[in-house]
Amino acid sequence: MKITREDVLRVAELAHLELTPEEVELYRGQLDEILNYIGKLEQLDVSKVEPMAQVLFTGAGAPAAALGAAKEHPELRDDTLRPCDVADAILAQAPEAAKPFFRVPKVIDR
Amino acid sequence: MTAATNWTIAGVRSALEARRISARELAKEFYTRIERRNPELNAFLALSPDRAYAQADRVDAVLARGEALPPLAGVPIAIKDVISTRGVRSTCGSKILENYVPPYDATAIERLEAAGAVLLGKTNCDEFAMGSSTENSAYGAVRNPVSLDRVPGGSSGGSAAAVAAGLAVAALGTDTGGSIRQPGAYCGIPAMMPTYGRVSRYGLIAFASSLDRIGPFAGNVADTAAVMAVIAGHDPNDSTSAAVPVPDYAAEIEKPIQGLRIGVPEDYFGEGLDAEVKAKVEAGIALLERLGCRRIPLKMPHTDYAIATYYIVATAEASSNLARYDGVRYGLRVPGSTLIDMYRKTRERGFGPEVKRRIMLGTYALSAGYYDAYYLRAQKVRSLIARDFSDAFQKVDAIITPTAPTPAFRLGEKTADPLQMYLADIYTVTGSLAGVPGISVPCGKTKAGLPVGLQIFGSHFSEGRVLQLAYAFEKAGGAAI
Numbered sequence: 001m002k003i004t005r006e007d008v009l010r011v012a013e014l015a016h017l018e019l020t021p022e023e024v025e026l027y028r029g030q031l032d033e034i035l036n037y038i039g040k041l042e043q044l045d046v047s048k049v050e051p052m053a054q055v056l057f058t059g060a061g062a063p064a065a066a067l068g069a070a071k072e073h074p075e076l077r078d079d080t081l082r083p084c085d086v087a088d089a090i091l092a093q094a095p096e097a098a099k100p101f102f103r104v105p106k107v108i109d110r
Numbered sequence: 111m112t113a114a115t116n117w118t119i120a121g122v123r124s125a126l127e128a129r130r131i132s133a134r135e136l137a138k139e140f141y142t143r144i145e146r147r148n149p150e151l152n153a154f155l156a157l158s159p160d161r162a163y164a165q166a167d168r169v170d171a172v173l174a175r176g177e178a179l180p181p182l183a184g185v186p187i188a189i190k191d192v193i194s195t196r197g198v199r200s201t202c203g204s205k206i207l208e209n210y211v212p213p214y215d216a217t218a219i220e221r222l223e224a225a226g227a228v229l230l231g232k233t234n235c236d237e238f239a240m241g242s243s244t245e246n247s248a249y250g251a252v253r254n255p256v257s258l259d260r261v262p263g264g265s266s267g268g269s270a271a272a273v274a275a276g277l278a279v280a281a282l283g284t285d286t287g288g289s290i291r292q293p294g295a296y297c298g299i300p301a302m303m304p305t306y307g308r309v310s311r312y313g314l315i316a317f318a319s320s321l322d323r324i325g326p327f328a329g330n331v332a333d334t335a336a337v338m339a340v341i342a343g344h345d346p347n348d349s350t351s352a353a354v355p356v357p358d359y360a361a362e363i364e365k366p367i368q369g370l371r372i373g374v375p376e377d378y379f380g381e382g383l384d385a386e387v388k389a390k391v392e393a394g395i396a397l398l399e400r401l402g403c404r405r406i407p408l409k410m411p412h413t414d415y416a417i418a419t420y421y422i423v424a425t426a427e428a429s430s431n432l433a434r435y436d437g438v439r440y441g442l443r444v445p446g447s448t449l450i451d452m453y454r455k456t457r458e459r460g461f462g463p464e465v466k467r468r469i470m471l472g473t474y475a476l477s478a479g480y481y482d483a484y485y486l487r488a489q490k491v492r493s494l495i496a497r498d499f500s501d502a503f504q505k506v507d508a509i510i511t512p513t514a515p516t517p518a519f520r521l522g523e524k525t526a527d528p529l530q531m532y533l534a535d536i537y538t539v540t541g542s543l544a545g546v547p548g549i550s551v552p553c554g555k556t557k558a559g560l561p562v563g564l565q566i567f568g569s570h571f572s573e574g575r576v577l578q579l580a581y582a583f584e585k586a587g588g589a590a591i
Contacts (some may be wrong), residue, residue: 003474007474008470010477011470011473011474011477012470014473014477015429015433015457015469015470015473016433016436016450016453016454016457017454017457017458017461017466017469017470018454018455018457018458019458019466020458023463023466026463027466027467027470030467030528030529031467031470031471031474033528033529034421034471034528034529034532035471035474037417037418037529038418038421038422038484039418040414040415040418041415041418041419041422041487041488041491042487044412044415044491044494046487046490046491046494049490049491049493049494050490050493051486051489051490051492051493052489052490052492052493052496052543053489055306055307055320055321055350055545056306056307056350056352056545057305057306057307057352057545057570057571075307075344075349075350075351075352075353076349077346077349086213086214089213090213090439090440092213093210093211093213093439093440093441094438094439094440095437095438095440095441095442095443096443102438102439104438104449104452105445105446105447105448105449105451105452106448107448107449
């Protein structure tokens with residue numbers, strides 16, 4: 001057994017999930033099985049492999065003109081202010097709002 | 111099959127131009143169909159008739175003025191519920207967003223409406239797009255219109271079922287590990303995952319940001335291309351959308367396919383592949399050869415590691431993305447004695463079992479002491495899987511595989527075993543991890559009448575080539591092979 005009950009409780013706390021005792025046992029078994037399967041990644045030697053940090057493809061093979069030769073990162077826009085007047089609409093979605101704030105239970109006791 | 115008239119985008123256009131039907135009448139016809147079929151299919155979660163009829167009236171006004179119609183004028187379209195629609199409830203198939211009404215439209219939605227499309231409503235899906243059968247929706251499973259006791263695939267099962275049942279002419283889905291292509295295969299319709307960065311994700315409610323993509327379902331490949339032409343392209347609101355020009359897909363698909371090199375990776379035809387699916391896909395490849403393509407055997411040695419890699423990368427990103435559901439700004443709030451207590455109770459009540467499972471797995475993989483062993487290692491294997499693709503595309507123009515190892519399975523068949531469910535995505539997650547485009551096209555049916563999907567992968571931004579092969583395949587009778 002790879003995953004213990006304590007592991008499940010620790011992870012649930014990190015993830016802000018309040019699990020029932022049944023869920024703790026269910027996830028312990030299922031996570032154990034899934035992580036066992038994922039263990040097959042250990043078969044590969046990745047000591048000389050760089051992690052894939054960027055998915056957006058800008059490498060060789062894409063037409064140079066298409067990628068905007070003049071600008072290294074054509075995807076990036078200028079950092080200029082634009083009006084964004086959705087505050088009311090967003091607060092209207094809130095479970096509890098006191099304009100212009102979201103209300104939450106008291107955080108600091110004194 | 112089920113639809114009295116199988117409308118196509120071209121068919122809608124000519125009917126409108128000939129004044130055989132108005133856009134309003136057409137929308138009404140589709141709502142009538144939905145009313146009749148949706149109770150058994152459960153494909154739609156919300157309908158937006160006010161918005162649809164207002165848009166239809168705008169299209170009819172353009173016609174009345176004798177002006178040229180935009181490319182998708184009057185075309186009834188369905189939208190997966192993870193895509194934001196202003197003023198129309200968007201739940202992501204989750205209780206935690208049961209009453210959420212987005213204050214803005216996703217860019218893909220803006221573009222569809224600017225092109226004249228009529229948004230019928232929102233389609234059912236696995237909660238936060240996490241699943242392969244649409245059984246993880248908090249609002250009930252979707253049934254496959256081809257065979258009602260089977261799943262439509264997932265996670266975009268509602269969109270696939272809606273198009274396959276003739277309840278929409280086209281639909282948007284999202285694909286993170288196969289969630290467009292696999293339901294497309296199970297329901298017997300074309301379904302495309304574009305290149306990562308080809309379609310803006312602005313307004314797509316995030317599951318795994320380095321994998322999520324919006325793409326179309328349609329009744330045929332030409333319609334798939336027509337929707338792609340509208341939704342593709344750079345968007346300043348999504349810095350991961352690419353500034354790569356969008357070709358004229360309608361012209362691309364007509365190009366001849368003679369001489370194209372199609373790679374067939376042996377790694378996709380091994381253990382676990384259903385014999386009937388294998389026979390159909392082999393017959394599909396033979397058809398492409400008869401059409402003049404050259405078959406090139408390939409090895410893509412890291413294919414077998416893709417599911418393990420995917421379930422680390424995707425869940426790690428999900429655990430981070432879904433941290434936002436805490437009862438503060440939107441969605442469900444369950445009161446608690448403290449702020450943390452409120453977060454915990456809200457998330458416990460609001461999320462379903464699969465979402466919790468993935469948040470737990472992702473949190474574990476990112477937690478102190480395990481990051482190098484799981485997340486970092488998975489990101490390195492992801493590089494190897496991407497390299498399998500870039501190496502292959504040195505030798506071939508496209509890669510042909512089955513879309514899924516089996517046809518649609520029965521409702522309830524895999525719900526008790528998450529790992530078995532994950533393995534339904536074994537042939538689709540590879541392209542998701544690599545960032546390349548892929549399409550599933552109908553490739554015959556099993557003896558039981560269940561559709562089989564043939565998957566075509568292309569190199570980055572080669573949607574035109576992928577659609578071109580799919581179009582030729584369809585025209586040559588691939589669906590009836």
